[in-house]
Amino acid sequence: MKFILSFLFLASVQVATAADDRSSQSLDRLAFGSCNLQLLSQNYYGTIQKFSPQAWIWAGDAVYTDHFPMFMRKLAFQKVKKSKSYRSLMASTEVMGTWDDHEYAANNQGGEYKHKNKTKKLYLDFIGVPAGDIRWSRDGIYWSKTYGPADQSVKIILLDTRYFRDKKQIGKKSQDGFLGRDQWDWLVSELLVDPAKLTFVVSSSQLISNQEGQDDSWSGYPEERLRFLDLAAVSQSHIVILSGDRHYAELAKIDHGGKTFWEFTASGMTHTDKKAPENPLRVDFALRKRNFGLVDVQWDAQNRPQVTVSAKSPKDGKDWFKRSFQPN
Numbered sequence: 001m002k003f004i005l006s007f008l009f010l011a012s013v014q015v016a017t018a019a020d021d022r023s024s025q026s027l028d029r030l031a032f033g034s035c036n037l038q039l040l041s042q043n044y045y046g047t048i049q050k051f052s053p054q055a056w057i058w059a060g061d062a063v064y065t066d067h068f069p070m071f072m073r074k075l076a077f078q079k080v081k082k083s084k085s086y087r088s089l090m091a092s093t094e095v096m097g098t099w100d101d102h103e104y105a106a107n108n109q110g111g112e113y114k115h116k117n118k119t120k121k122l123y124l125d126f127i128g129v130p131a132g133d134i135r136w137s138r139d140g141i142y143w144s145k146t147y148g149p150a151d152q153s154v155k156i157i158l159l160d161t162r163y164f165r166d167k168k169q170i171g172k173k174s175q176d177g178f179l180g181r182d183q184w185d186w187l188v189s190e191l192l193v194d195p196a197k198l199t200f201v202v203s204s205s206q207l208i209s210n211q212e213g214q215d216d217s218w219s220g221y222p223e224e225r226l227r228f229l230d231l232a233a234v235s236q237s238h239i240v241i242l243s244g245d246r247h248y249a250e251l252a253k254i255d256h257g258g259k260t261f262w263e264f265t266a267s268g269m270t271h272t273d274k275k276a277p278e279n280p281l282r283v284d285f286a287l288r289k290r291n292f293g294l295v296d297v298q299w300d301a302q303n304r305p306q307v308t309v310s311a312k313s314p315k316d317g318k319d320w321f322k323r324s325f326q327p328n
């Protein structure tokens, strides 16, 4: 309850803000993916385009550039952008994204990375962020966009889980060592002051999945993970989490504060791991095959959202798994 009161207080002192961007067009279908090794073939984006998503979201590790000098990181992003099939996807689909460690700096790196503003410029160029966008002038690359009419509004929230991360706070009682204070204030406002009917929160690191030994994720910051769940529980929005990073795909869910939260992890566009560790929150199984995620939104007569998620093969678009649920 203490958390809830502090959220409400924070919300009340915020100036009521709109989302960072807004479109009157409704959002019915998006696709997302993560973990794309640019040295491997980049000819599979046509498979994603075949499904005509209205948005393509990079959920981290769009390229692997650990310890690269900046000119080589730039070349890695260019390699993806020069791919004919990626250019075709970009021409037909809105592209957005957030980073994870491997395109940001190197394995498990956070706020301590001293060239983070240089990578930020490369990354914003990579996803085509226009001049004047708020991300060019504020710290980090977190961002939101709301689509559609008020009674069927869909918001995409892209979290930045790298720029502000304080590794010294791992396992401590920190409330903002993972997202940073400014991003938390913004997130509270997005979910409480200006909620959409349905919100997709994109976090490169898995969020609800709380696994021992996974310090490079929300699991390393348990108080902050709890803070997110408390916030999501009091938001008027139906919230679904999308994540990457793991080199396998899975669905997980957790009950918290009277709501059920689903997390869809799609990871491994070009490569996957041989093993997937146990996850007590996992629904069904961990998919250790190359994948991207497709998400469809439908509305019932009471304007309640129904979400269908599927993990698909980048090779031919076939479904690896598919499930529908009503987020509450």
Ligand SMILES: [Fe+2]
Pocket (backbone or CB within 6 Å): 034, 035, 036, 061, 102, 245, 246, 247
């Ligand atoms: Fe990765």
